[in-house]
Amino acid sequence: MESLSTKIFKNEFADMFEGDVSGQLNPRQTPGVFYAKAIPTPVKAPQLLAWSEELAGELEIAEPDETDVDILAGNFISASMFPYAACYAGHQFGNWAGQLGDGRAITLGEWTTSKNLVYEMQLKGAGLTPYSRRGDGRAVLRSSVREYLMSEAMHYLGIPTTRALSLVSTGDMVLRDMFYNGNAAYEPGAIVMRISPSFLRFGNFEILAARQEHEHLQQLADWTIKKFYPHLEADKEFTAHQKIIAWYSEVVEKTASLMVNWRRVGFVHGVMNTDNMSILGLTIDYGPFSFLDAFDPDFTPNTTDLPGRRYAFDKQHTVAYWNLGCLASAIAPLLKTTEELVTVLEAYQEIYYDKYYAMMANKLGIDQREDGDSGLIDAFEQMLATVKPDMTIFYQLLTTMPLTLVHQEEILSYFNPCFYSQPSDSEAFFMLINTYLERIAANTSSAESRLIKMRANNPRFILRNYMLHEAIGNLEKGDNRLFMKLKTAMQQPYDVIDDEDEFFKLRPQWADDQPGSSTLSCSS
Ligand code: AMP
Ligand code: MG
Numbered sequence: 001m002e003s004l005s006t007k008i009f010k011n012e013f014a015d016m017f018e019g020d021v022s023g024q025l026n027p028r029q030t031p032g033v034f035y036a037k038a039i040p041t042p043v044k045a046p047q048l049l050a051w052s053e054e055l056a057g058e059l060e061i062a063e064p065d066e067t068d069v070d071i072l073a074g075n076f077i078s079a080s081m082f083p084y085a086a087c088y089a090g091h092q093f094g095n096w097a098g099q100l101g102d103g104r105a106i107t108l109g110e111w112t113t114s115k116n117l118v119y120e121m122q123l124k125g126a127g128l129t130p131y132s133r134r135g136d137g138r139a140v141l142r143s144s145v146r147e148y149l150m151s152e153a154m155h156y157l158g159i160p161t162t163r164a165l166s167l168v169s170t171g172d173m174v175l176r177d178m179f180y181n182g183n184a185a186y187e188p189g190a191i192v193m194r195i196s197p198s199f200l201r202f203g204n205f206e207i208l209a210a211r212q213e214h215e216h217l218q219q220l221a222d223w224t225i226k227k228f229y230p231h232l233e234a235d236k237e238f239t240a241h242q243k244i245i246a247w248y249s250e251v252v253e254k255t256a257s258l259m260v261n262w263r264r265v266g267f268v269h270g271v272m273n274t275d276n277m278s279i280l281g282l283t284i285d286y287g288p289f290s291f292l293d294a295f296d297p298d299f300t301p302n303t304t305d306l307p308g309r310r311y312a313f314d315k316q317h318t319v320a321y322w323n324l325g326c327l328a329s330a331i332a333p334l335l336k337t338t339e340e341l342v343t344v345l346e347a348y349q350e351i352y353y354d355k356y357y358a359m360m361a362n363k364l365g366i367d368q369r370e371d372g373d374s375g376l377i378d379a380f381e382q383m384l385a386t387v388k389p390d391m392t393i394f395y396q397l398l399t400t401m402p403l404t405l406v407h408q409e410e411i412l413s414y415f416n417p418c419f420y421s422q423p424s425d426s427e428a429f430f431m432l433i434n435t436y437l438e439r440i441a442a443n444t445s446s447a448e449s450r451l452i453k454m455r456a457n458n459p460r461f462i463l464r465n466y467m468l469h470e471a472i473g474n475l476e477k478g479d480n481r482l483f484m485k486l487k488t489a490m491q492q493p494y495d496v497i498d499d500e501d502e503f504f505k506l507r508p509q510w511a512d513d514q515p516g517s518s519t520l521s522c523s524s
Contacts, residue, residue, distance in 0.1 A: 101131025254281025
């Protein structure tokens with residue numbers, strides 16, 4: 001175990017690439033560089049609200065003492081750290097937005113473990129950077145709690161994600177207009193220490209392409225491959241062209257997998273702009289996300305997205321494809337011909353659907369047939385979209401359904417706990433469950449292996465927005481009990497734990513139209 005304050009940090013990214021090292025924080029365009037040095041702005045009274053013991057253990061980081069908490073709050077920078085904000089661009093809601101960059105995230109350095117694993121350590125909410133544009137570089141407690149808990153929850157769900165090491169309240173107040181309707185109010189500020197092998201986004205490549213800094217683009221692609229796709233670097237048969245294609249094809253594959261994983265647990269990211277798409281296929285930048293309560297494919301938690309519902313649950317895999325198209329355009333200048341790049345991009349749909357149907361078969365506990373079982377799976381999702389049961393509770397009930405149920409009333413009454421309202425076409429619901437029971441009976445694998453598969457693919461505990469909303473409200477009043485309960489519950493999301501079954505219930509009615517629970521914005 002090593003402490004944050006005495007650790008010798010590496011700064012490979014900053015050492016490797018051109019940066020603006022002036023340290024000036026005024027908002028500006030930074031052509032020609034990959035990052036700008038940005039020292040965190042100190043906060044008034046940092047207080048450690050949460051620490052991720054397991055992650056710290058994995059990374060061999062000692063329990064934080066007072067000086068370490070100062071690091072987690074941006075109040076102390078040790079000698080080996082080189083704090084910087086990365087420069088990137090992005091397509092936001094389908095439109096080119098130009099330079100964005102880390103407006104409130106500051107990387108302090110890279111932590112290495114005894115096994116030589118390397119992680120970037122980044123503070124979110126640590127103050128102004130040259131990329132803050134009109135923002136204040138800060139984050140409110142509400143959004144920091146959401147990012148802290150949710151990124152860890154995704155990890156425990158087995159979904160690729162950036163991690164969160166700590167949550168610190170700053171003692172400073174931050175002004176936010178939560179719904180951009182002229183009702184600005186002061187809210188407590190907070191900072192999360194995020195951890196990831198890299199926070200590189202599609203947008204880091206897009207900015208270099210847009211600025212026609214092709215040499216830099218090549219450098220970044222080479223470094224990314226060498227660091228994060230080392231097996232490609234090791235393959236000496238590859239030409240430079242083939243290496244780029246092979247790398248892009250892995251990004252396509254990882255992104256498709258991520259979309260399937262989100263779909264599996266009912267996660268809606270909410271802001272799938274290309275600056276929020278990780279080059280490592282991780283879930284990144286937790287903002288107005290939500291799990292589905294009722295299974296509604298059109299659901300978007302983000303009020304900014306309401307007009308077009310571009311980032312709704314059912315659109316995520318298509319948006320990912322669109323975003324991968326932006327990445328392809330960005331790296332195209334590295335290739336003499338782009339046919340192969342296009343072929344790899346076009347393969348996305350098939351990769352996604354193969355993974356999706358395989359995942360759904362596991363979720364339903366059916367032995368997938370040669371044809372992929374798309375008929376049954378599509379019928380299931382259509383039925384769910386019509387009936388709109390609670391997604392999580394429905395699949396839990398399906399997992400433990402006694403196979404002896406035969407009558408329509410029996411089946412409806414068994415599934416009653418997952419309905420927000422009674423199915424209008426209960427006959428159709430019944431027929432489909434019947435077809436499903438027949439399929440289960442035809443499984444060649446054992447009932448036990450079916451149960452194991454379904455348990456492993458259907459979470460019993462999800463961090464619902466109303467729970468987060470309640471925990472945040474309590475925390476703002478100084479009561480951290482619910483927050484701590486959720487922090488524990490999220491660590492075993494697939495297990496049946498009696499004590500935590502207080503969370504195994506429908507979303508309560510009070511949360512239906514509650515701002516910050518069912519509706520969220522990008523204001524954070
Ligand atoms: P997001 O959609 O939250 O990932 O953020 C989009 C862009 O806005 C990124 O460049 C962020 O760094 C920037 N941003 C968001 N909030 C703030 C803030 N409070 N201060 C400065 N920049 C911000
Ligand atoms: Mg972002």
